Amino acid sequence: MRLDTARYEARQRVRGSLALAALLGAFSILIVYLYPSIAEAGADIDALIEAFPESFQEGLGVEAYSTIEGFIAAELYQFIWILLLGLYMAYAAGGTFAGDIESKRLYLVLATPVSRTRVVVEKTIALLTPLLVLNLVIPLVVFASTVAIDYPLDPVYLLAVHVLSIPYHLVCLGIGQLLSVTFSRGNTAQLGGIATVFLLFLLDSVTVGTDLEWLGDVSPTRYIDPTEILLHENIYVGDSLLLFAVTLLLLFLSVVRFHDRDI
Amino acid sequence: MATIEVQGLTKAYGDTLANDDLEFSIERGEIFGYLGPNGSGKSTTIRQLMGFQSPTAGTATLFGADIRDQDALREVKSRIGFLPGEPAFNGSVTGEVFLDYQARLKGDSRRAELLELFTPPLERKIREYSTGNKQMLGLVQAFMHDPDLVIMDEPTSGLDPLKQEAFNRFLRRERDDGLTVFFSSHVLGEVRRVCDRVGIIREGRLVTVETVDDLLQRGGKRVRVHTDPPLTKADLGLGGVVDFEAEGRQAQFTFTGDYDELFEALSQHRIVDVEIDEPPIEEVFMHYYGGPQRTEERNDAA
Secondary structure: OOOHHHHHHHHHHHHHHHHHHHHHHHHHHHHHHHHHHHHHHOHHHHHHHHOOOHHHHHHHOOOOOOOHHHHHHHHHHHHHHHHHHHHHHHHHHHHHHHHHHHOOOHHHHHOOOOOHHHHHHHHHHHHHHHHHHHHHHHHHHHHHHHHHOOOOOOHHHHHHHHHHHHHHHHHHHHHHHHHHHHOOOHHHHHHHHHHHHHHHHHHHHHHOOOOOHHHHHHOHHHHOOHHHHHOOOOOOHHHHHHHHHHHHHHHHHHHHHHHHOOO | OOOEEEEEEEEEEOOEEEEEEEEEEEOOOOEEEEEOOOOOOHHHHHHHHOOOOOOOEEEEEEOOEEOOOHHHHHHHHOOEEEEOOOOOOOOOOEHHHHHHHHHHHHOOOOHHHHHHHOOOOOOOEHHHOOHHHHHHHHHHHHHOOOOOEEEEEOOOOOOOHHHHHHHHHHHHHHHHOOOEEEEEEOOHHHHHHHOOEEEEEEOOEEEEEEEHHHHHHHHOEEEEEEEOOOOOHHHHOOOOEEEEEEEOOEEEEEEOOOHHHHHHHHOOOOEEEEEEEOOOHHHHHHHHOOOHHHHHHHHHHO
């Protein structure tokens, strides 16, 4: 495999990925530096959180702000890492094919002796660029800044959050990708990707603790919980494998859809 | 075996037949012009030939590979060069990076030679390119792997006249070396200058396939003349004057007769201004392939 297309496309994603890493890194540092003042308020904050409905607590993964683990899990990982980065992956993937089909850029690639399957696979690989860069940079930044404020996180579980969230982000990417090979308008696929991931997130968070909790089982957010990993130190490998299997299914469907469609 | 063999190729988009039972073939070493007004279905044929879209019915073969069979078509694609209409590129890379990428996909044995003929600013990002520069970059990538067949959608659009002429010369030279060319155009003059044979498509149907010589005899010229005093059709008293229209001191008509006679007739009048041009392709259709409705409209207007 020479991966010419993957390399060509990945190169174009490097700058954006670095910019995103810088932004998220700076935000992570800010969050971590806020912690000591929150910690001094201590038990009061947790009492306040206890007063919220369960679905709210679960949805935002807010359980305990009085520990660095609970605070970082909720403020940084549940919201920024899982929700926002999930939306970003769906959005980025949404643009890959639909945008290139809309602009007719894909013609110059498909005119060469490469198969459509290969094009899908390589473009998907290129989409991993931001994920790779962020997973290299953010854990280091977060760990270093918690050490700096003297509330160090357990690096093993911090790393676990990152490793286990990869399959989740891949599912978001797969959702965007499938929409992208289905629609011929870049905007439609991108906004569709964002809307789908966000609605699934809502479905998960509003049904928690209700009779309809099973409805949220279709949401990928149900199978990744940074609070559970960082605060309670529980790792559910089965959930991650399930997400990974769904990723492969979405990629397979994208290949099948792209193989036979008119461009 | 013909290089391109189109057999009953049909493409429907909903109720619209963009290509209707097309049938023609192109031999090795031939420049074939695919002529038709905008929206007549030229690009649809090209997209099917390249395997981007699959036919509703019928098929075509390139070097014997059936276009419905993606794997077979991929096998021969290294021998095919392609230029889409208004080629689109990723604007954030330089022309050089784009050509490097294309080179890895299909080769670039003739890149340096082509860059002497077509001169896009390779070191600049493609988003800064003019239409003409994009077209030249597209032409370089279409020919750089030394293909045996080149398929192009409106190849000279956006090129300045000098580059157009250079391109035509290049095309004829390559043809003499055995290259087969299939390209679309809506400009009759361009097709005339460079093609061996022409297929004319109108509203999805192939109206005729004929040699350029035959076409030349029918095409005629569009003549616009500004005289003082005004000119009438009777004043000219010439054969081969079609669609005569006058507006004030301006007259225009399509002329298919003898040029000497035309100039002799015109010399009897005081000519303020004269313009002799290729007829718009729509007129060729109207006169020679039927278009009663529009001709009547024109007569009414006149």
